[in-house]
Amino acid sequence: MRAMNHPELETLAPPLGDGRNFDRTIAEDHGEGAAIAVRAPDVAWPIPAEARPAPDAAPSETYYDLPVVKAAPWKWYVPAYFHAGGVAGAAASLAGAIQLSRDPRLRALEGRLHWLAVLGEAAGGALLIADLGRPSRFHHMMRVLRPSSPMNLGTWILSAAGTTGALALVSHLRSRDHGAPRATLGGIGGAIAGTLLSTYTGVLLGNTAIPVWHATRRRLPPWFAALSAAGLGAALELAAPATGREARVTRVYSAVAKAAELAGARGLARSAGRAGVDGPFRSGRAARMWRASRWLGVASLAATLWPGGGRTRRAIAGVLGTAAAVLSRFAIVEAGRHSAADPRATFLPQRAGE
């Protein structure tokens, strides 16, 4: 019929390769979905391999074991940002504390922390923009202030932390007296924004329908705070030379942070267990990542507490601690993917009145 009305199109029309059964050369494309750009035919809903029910899954009606909720479509950039932004926020808060102490022996450490904060915040921003489906529209995040969206508030927090962090670094570099650290607007403002930067990402994950994140939404932010501090402790163990006061600050900070992180993770996994959604922590890839991050965390805490101030000990503690902190972020994101794939994790807590 098409050839009858438009014989020339029989040879001229491009193949209908975008999965739409209409010919744009003779049809208008004003439909609500006409703007969807198609490079390859969609795979409607690839059934994730992890959607297979766990052997010990509680019985529940499901629809062919297909998932109910959809996993976050984020790439590795987002867990990498959780680490970079978290460490940056913790660094800004420790720099603020040093400014308040006015101790000249900590001036070099303060400078390193300002650099760490600024670099982490810049890298974090770049990672977040790279993860967007439309990176050129990143500034749309800032066309509204929306308290109901942790993603929106997070953009404002990251912007505030980045601005104050840069101010703090400039003030630090400009203070030529090499004397005691002084409280600056950028430093104290950056410290406050930094504490929020290290914690809001926990709210971000908790504020979703992903069962394991939603069930642990009150455990995630404090754990993320501890994880950020542990990541900072490990970074300082790798970076800072072990001298006197600095070494003591780093060691105490690291030890407390790593212990708090281990305790927080334990509480989080238990709370997921009570809600009946801890499957991702018990079997599969997420569980392997989770367990590895736990052992790395324990080993890194042991290396921090090990007597002696040797460079090797610090390097080992730093490497293990960084690996633990990064892997923890990837593990909790992977756990979310597994949790989303399991319809029972969605159904059973809702039936239990969670």
Added chain:
Amino acid sequence: MTTPVGFLTDTTLCIGCKACEVACKQWNQLPDDGFHFLGMSYDNTAALGASTWRHVSFAERPAPGGGITWKMMSDVCKHCERAGCLEACPTGAIIRTEHGSVYIQPDVCNGCGYCVPACPFGVVARRDDDGRAWKCTLCFDRLQGQLEPACAKACPTDSIQFGPLDELRARAEARVDELHARGVTGARRYGDHQPGTGGLHALFVLTDEPEVYNLPPAPVVPTAGVGRSWLSAAAGALGLAALAIGSVIFTRGGA
């Protein structure tokens, strides 16, 4: 705002013809889904997605008298009264329209993907090649022209009904009463008395548990508990500050 409108999908009338899927694809000029064979039932669509805004599910259940019975249902975006996607959207791309529906503005969406896990029904999805989130628009363009959505228009059995929500609620209640009177004891309404989402703008009449149709039994908008989550974030932030100040203070002594 005009009267809120929505869908009532009566699964007892659904014959699984998928005319709604086809009408939706055609009217909205959506790309295809790759024509996959899933091998589990006549349902080869599997789920709603970025370019699949209606999905007919085929659940096989044991029939009371032996054999099996088909439970077919055309699923769609619920346009929740408290919508997880809308509240999670950081750009304001997702809005509530004058028809009471939830609409993603494609010219604003920057593809952050946060609405995808925020939907308790797994409706919203992001296509990697397009980069933006897409879902049912309740045929916004047709509503502007006083036409009913394409799926409802195409449904040959009136399983998908479109109209003002008040009317649909009353119709759903009457239909369930009628089904009960006829001995269909499993008949129930879904979506109009849901505290977790403030009620849906796409109601359903089901004849079994919601799980059978892959519907969550008691969905809750994720933002419902976000206040306490922020409180614990504040506690974490204070802890971080205390750790920083403490580790500086308690190491004051010595060289």
